[in-house]
Amino acid sequence: MTPPIDKGPAGGTPAGPAGHDAIPVAAGPVPIKAIPVRHYGRWISAVIVLAVVGLIGLAFSDAKVNWDVTFDYLDDDLILKGAWNTVKITVLSMLLGLALGTLAAVMRVSRNPVMQTVSWFYIWFFRGTPVYVQLVIWYNLALIFPNFNVGFYEEPMVTFMTPFLAALLGLGINQGAYMAEIIRAGIQSVDEGQTEASHALGMSRAKTMQRVVLPQAMRVIIPPTGNQFIDLLKTSSLVSAVQYSELFFNQGVRSQDSLATAELLFTASIWYLALTTVFSIGQYYLERHYAKGSQRSLPATPFQRVRQLVFSLRRSEVPRS
Amino acid sequence: MKSSQPMVLAESVHKSFGLVEVLKGIDLQVLPQEVFCLVGPSGSGKSTFLRCINHLEKINAGRLWVDGHLVGYRQKGDKLYELKDSEVALQRRDIGMVFQRFNLFPHMTAIGNVMEAPMQVRKESKAVAYERAKRLLDRVGLADKINAYPSQLSGGQQQRVAIARALAMEPKLMLFDEPTSALDPELVGEVLDVMRGLAEDGMTMIVVTHEMGFAREVGDALVFMDGGVVVESGHPRDVLTNPQHDRTKAFLSKVL
Ligand SMILES: Nc1ncnc2c1ncn2[C@@H]1O[C@H](COP(=O)(O)OP(=O)(O)OP(=O)(O)O)[C@@H](O)[C@H]1O
Ligand SMILES: [Mg+2]
Secondary structure (H helix, E strand, O other), rough: OOOOOOOOOOOOOOOOOOHHHHOOOOOOOOOOOOOOOOHHHHHHHHHHHHHHHHHHHHHHHOOOOOOOHHHHHHHHEEEHHHHHHHHHHHHHHHHHHHHHHHHHHHHHOOOHHHHHHHHHHHHHHHHHHHHHHHHHHHHHHHHHHOOOOOOOOEEEEHHHHHHHHHHHHHHHHHHHHHHHHHHHHHHOOOOHHHHHHHHHOOOOOOHHHHHHHHHHHHHHHHHHHHHHHHHHHHHHHHHHHHHOOOOHHHHHHHHHHOHHHHHHHHHHHHHHHHHHHHHHHHHHHOOOOOOOOOOOOOOHHHHHHHHHHHHHHHHHHHHOO | OOOOOOOOEEEEEEEEOOOEEEEHHHEEEOOEEEEEEEEEEOOOOHHHHHHHHHOOHHHHHHEEEEOOEEEEEEEOOOEEEOOOHHHHHHHHEEEEEEEOOOOOOOOOHHHHHHHHHHHHHOOOOOHHHHHHHHHHHHHHHOOOOOOHHHOOHHHHHHHHHHHHHHHHHOOOOOEEOOOOOOHHHHHHHHHHHHHHHHHOOOOOEEEEOOHHHHHHHOOOEEEEHHHHEEEEOOHHHHHHHOOOOOOHHHHHHHHH
């Protein structure tokens, strides 16, 4: 049994200070001036981290790496061309992967058993074998199909299957298998009531998927997709195996010319880091866009946050002057 | 009075989920312009029956007609043929449904929700859909909220948008599945007011509700369901004030 709570004489209205005259509280709110909690742990860990970073930095500057060469090659023509090709093959493969993944995911959740099975095999095969192997197989497709022949157009496979095409198919189709699972999870995260409401309005299954389910699934789909994209950007270095001249391949070429192996590896790394950074920022804005409607107000962009901070600093100075 | 064709006619409607029979032969008819109340304890099959009317659930036996059309099937001779998805969708256009949990599309504004089906299903132009949506939102008292997202609206406001959304397809029949059960008590009135207005305008409505006051005041007919069968039916005033069956009495003593 809980004892009845004494709500004071006013019957429901909160008891004022008069009801508790034992507590000496002055009328009106008193601004709180408390001593903040000290975070000693943070200070200690920061010192340790700084020390470790310093030691690693020291090791790097002492290493037999000619950093000037690393930086010189950053804007080398072949390296720039490679970086551009890396972006190109990554974006195009991702688009292909998104298209295939969406198709496979929709087939997977459809009621048609043929579609379901086809989708299942696609995902099973292309997720189950290494992408490196898939790339090499695409590149050597002439071993299986000597000729590319679609009736109105025919060409020997060796000339048809360019490094670019092999890279695109290898990465894109593999990516599609992963995207299919991500998109399926997104579709299934949408409340069934949404589909019902849409059907009850007379919307078809296709329209319901396109207008109601997929836009809401986006919120679940985008974060892992950003992850996949950044993963793909780095995985694309594997397509040097099919002679496609992207960043890693071109870095290898330059490194053979100049014998500056380590230097060029760092050049390429800097480029990969720069690219992943740019795309991570893009991902942030995309997530923000699809949060629309799910939150009462959108989170501030980093830019807005900086502005708010600056304004709040200025504002707090006003009363002091 | 019974000369007009019923808006909904159910003959021995059965529905099972797996081995569990949820509807065990429902017979009833709903006349045009009638406010038909469906009451009964939890699990008695009220929602299931409502969902059968617009074919969100397939019935296992019996027949169900809406405005003279067999729901979900076509009869040729003594054979039944399942309707294609597109034909079912066509039937559903004429039946509006309002859900307990609103089920508004959260990624669209209030007016976007109301414009969606007319534009996507009836291929209406944006201008025409917008005008009607604005009129409907005004009618449910939300003229100042047309650009709000569902998450920015109270429960009562969301449910009123949901009613406007269903009305946008200009249905012949409206199904309400406990439209006020998810609402805070002080928000119930605003939704019931909108429904009362609809009833006055002559909309045919089937309302699953625990609001006995509304049923008594607005309802033209009332059915008490329990365990998948109709236990008692009649005019709301009669059934609510003078129930004949013990199960009805027991239920009413709990909710009144
Ligand atoms: N999709 C389903 N699969 C299996 N069982 C179901 C399904 N939908 C409903 N049921 C069962 O059917 C019975 C009737 O459910 P229904 O939702 O129609 O009841 P109700 O009268 O609307 O109750 P409430 O007042 O709680 O909404 C319940 O026992 C429920 O568990
Ligand atoms: Mg129910």
